[in-house]
Amino acid sequence: MIHTNTFHRWGVLIRTSIVPLGAILVLARLGLAQSVPASVPGTMPPVIVIGFVGGFIKHDNLVHSEVQLAARLRKAYPIGVDVATFESYNGERARKKVLSLLDTNHDGTLTAEEKQHGRIIIYGHSWGGSDAISLARELEKDGIPVLLTIQVDSVSKMHQDDAVIPANVAQAANFYQARGLLHGQPAIRAADPARTRIIGNFRFDYKASKYKCDGYPWYDRIFVKSHTEIECDPGVWKQAESLIRSELPASTGRGDKTP
Numbered sequence: 001m002i003h004t005n006t007f008h009r010w011g012v013l014i015r016t017s018i019v020p021l022g023a024i025l026v027l028a029r030l031g032l033a034q035s036v037p038a039s040v041p042g043t044m045p046p047v048i049v050i051g052f053v054g055g056f057i058k059h060d061n062l063v064h065s066e067v068q069l070a071a072r073l074r075k076a077y078p079i080g081v082d083v084a085t086f087e088s089y090n091g092e093r094a095r096k097k098v099l100s101l102l103d104t105n106h107d108g109t110l111t112a113e114e115k116q117h118g119r120i121i122i123y124g125h126s127w128g129g130s131d132a133i134s135l136a137r138e139l140e141k142d143g144i145p146v147l148l149t150i151q152v153d154s155v156s157k158m159h160q161d162d163a164v165i166p167a168n169v170a171q172a173a174n175f176y177q178a179r180g181l182l183h184g185q186p187a188i189r190a191a192d193p194a195r196t197r198i199i200g201n202f203r204f205d206y207k208a209s210k211y212k213c214d215g216y217p218w219y220d221r222i223f224v225k226s227h228t229e230i231e232c233d234p235g236v237w238k239q240a241e242s243l244i245r246s247e248l249p250a251s252t253g254r255g256d257k258t259p
Helices: 004-029 065-076 091-102 112-116 127-141 218-223 225-232 234-245
Strands: 047-052 081-086 120-125 146-152 169-177 197-204
Touching: 047 065, 047 091, 047 127, 065 081, 065 120, 065 225, 065 234, 081 091, 091 127, 120 127, 120 234, 127 146, 146 234, 169 225, 169 234, 197 234, 218 225, 225 234
Parallel strands: 047 081, 047 120, 120 146, 146 169, 169 197
Antiparallel strands: none
16 A cells, blocks of 8 residues: 555645646746757957058057057047058068957957858058058958048059959048159948948149158158158148048047047
């Protein structure tokens, strides 16, 4: 015979088993109980701003407006924006930095989703302007979109075409002057007008310029006067900075006013 105490023990066991099972079923319906932890969504990469200096200038030479602009942006956007400047001969280093920042899961390979999360702005002066377009073209081969390119008195390097903006670029602007031995690309155009908006080709003239460009080498101020003056013209860089900031998140840092 089965004693009453035995039935009682079985009843307690069944009841204590059913209650958590029911709770699990309820939680499962609510999406709160899972046998495998939920995957954590990939972290969004920062907005990437790449600046190229011209000639053989060092990337951190604060005499030059390209470097000053980068410093202001870093101060104004300490979070969510990565700003870096490169020499005009270091385009491949800039490309590798972009690829590294977009690789948010750090597996060494960019997925289609990681590529499409790219928010990239590229600017440059002189040879740096040509490199800006060259980098954008390399990123097009990588399948990575570019928000904006800005060229300031862009001078094309050998085997580079700084006049045609690749189709992965959403918007492009060109600032130039046409005087002297060295002067910029006067007109840029879109490889695919349906995909790229040319903001404008903006001409500046320094025939009666008041800019002394203090700190620049004497030979630049004499032999490539206008080409140097557009680089040290705060009005040009104020417009360029305004275009860049229009693509950035709300500023949370200090020094967030354009010059």
